[in-house]
Amino acid sequence: MPSNIISSTNSFRGQQASEQTVLVSRRHWITLFWPVFFIIAFAFLPSLVYHYINQSNWYSQWTDFFWFLSALYYFFLWDVLFYNLMIYTLNTIVITNKRIIKNEQAGFFRYASAELDLAKIQDVSVKVHGAWAAIFHFGDLEIQTAGTQNKFLFDRLPKPEKIKQTITDLQAL
């Protein structure tokens, strides 16, 4: 594999010349659990159908058609799986030495991007709700800024305390 793919510097669109990426974070992997669980469960459907129909006398005539439909079905599942992975990977919070950028991907060609300057941050707070959040170490990060900007909320981030520490460290520089 080409080395420039593996050793990426986490560059992003709209990056300024003197700007360096400090941290890129996505939502906790637990947000992917149910979609992936259902896709894996649905992957067994052709095997289940095969188990019930392979004893029928008419199955021999339809064998090849059944496998053709199964191949199409797996193609569909593959696309659904990667659609979910795409939404997961494109929802990011990028922390640079100058600002914080929040990218929200809602679907195909539907995204929103918001940013705030590190200098304008007044308060960073972490909220952990529930037992699952405490066990799997994820929570919400809320950033209060000076001026007229609203609060910035980043939900279900992994290790939010670490991200908060990174932001406060950058502010201290």
Next chain:
Amino acid sequence: MDILNFLSNAQNWGLVLLIIIGAVFFLYSFVIFYHFIRFGVGGRTKVLALIFFIGVCLLSAVTLIAYQKVNWLAILEAIKNALPNIKPV
């Protein structure tokens, strides 16, 4: 007329079906691939795009092989026999 001749051959119906379904799947796959490459931050999204692309290639090959093995005439004949015998008025 050429299209009508083409469609009058029952064996071509499978091909038409494959082209329509294939076009939808490939368009959908291309858009996912494009999003990974164009909007992804970092190397992980590019690696995922590569895995996705390899999977699409493999599944396309499997689907084409499975398509070639289907006897569409026998399938259409079986559907025709299974349907109730409707006589014209």
